[in-house]
Amino acid sequence: MAGMSAEPTASSSHRVAAGPSDPAAFGVDVASVLVFVLLGRRSHDEGSAVLGTLSTAWPFLLGAGIGWVGLLLVRRAGGRQIPGRSFTAGSVVLVDTVVVGMLLRALTRDTPPLSFIVVATTFLGLFLLGWRAAAAWWAARAARA
Numbered sequence: 001m002a003g004m005s006a007e008p009t010a011s012s013s014h015r016v017a018a019g020p021s022d023p024a025a026f027g028v029d030v031a032s033v034l035v036f037v038l039l040g041r042r043s044h045d046e047g048s049a050v051l052g053t054l055s056t057a058w059p060f061l062l063g064a065g066i067g068w069v070g071l072l073l074v075r076r077a078g079g080r081q082i083p084g085r086s087f088t089a090g091s092v093v094l095v096d097t098v099v100v101g102m103l104l105r106a107l108t109r110d111t112p113p114l115s116f117i118v119v120a121t122t123f124l125g126l127f128l129l130g131w132r133a134a135a136a137w138w139a140a141r142a143a144r145a
Contacts, residue, residue, distance in 0.1 A: 025084030026068055029093055032127035033060045036120065059108070060124075063100030067093035090132045094125055 037057040071082055071089055082089050098121050105112050112120075 022084035025089070028131050029064050029068070029090075029097075029128060030061065032124065032131070033057060033064055033097060035127065036060070036123050039123075040120075059104035060097050060101035060120075062104065063097040064093050066100055067096030070096065085132055085135050087129060087132055087136075090129045094121075094128045097124055097128065 034053075034057060037053055037060065041053060041056060068084075071084070071092055075081060082092075098117075101120070102112050102117060
């Protein structure tokens with residue numbers, strides 16, 4: 001994706017507004033985690049009951065929330081302004097979602113098998129970074145138009 005930076009620069013700051021706002025980016029991240037959980041429950045014939053879904057989702061949603069809190073704390077401390085739609089933000093959210101989700105799952109249920117860790121990391125990586133790649137592509141395309 002050469003030439004399509006999701007990070008704003010002084011010359012491309014006008015493009016930041018073209019992407020989703022932080023609340024929208026947070027919402028897309030939450031939706032991505034919920035899709036992961038719903039598809040996983042469906043593929044294992046666990047049904048889609050609301051309590052079962054929430055029981056499965058909460059460790060990963062908490063991890064995503066921790067990632068977002070970390071991003072916001074960096075801003076408040078006067079650190080780097082990291083837009084929610086950036087690959088940097090997506091990477092932080094991805095790592096926190098997977099690490100916290102797996103640790104909490106291990107503490108509250110059972111140790112996740114390596115195959116689950118690989119599938120979860122791959123799926124969440126594709127979704128949490130994929131929508132950001134699509135947004136960066138769209139912003140670059142709109143800027144050329």
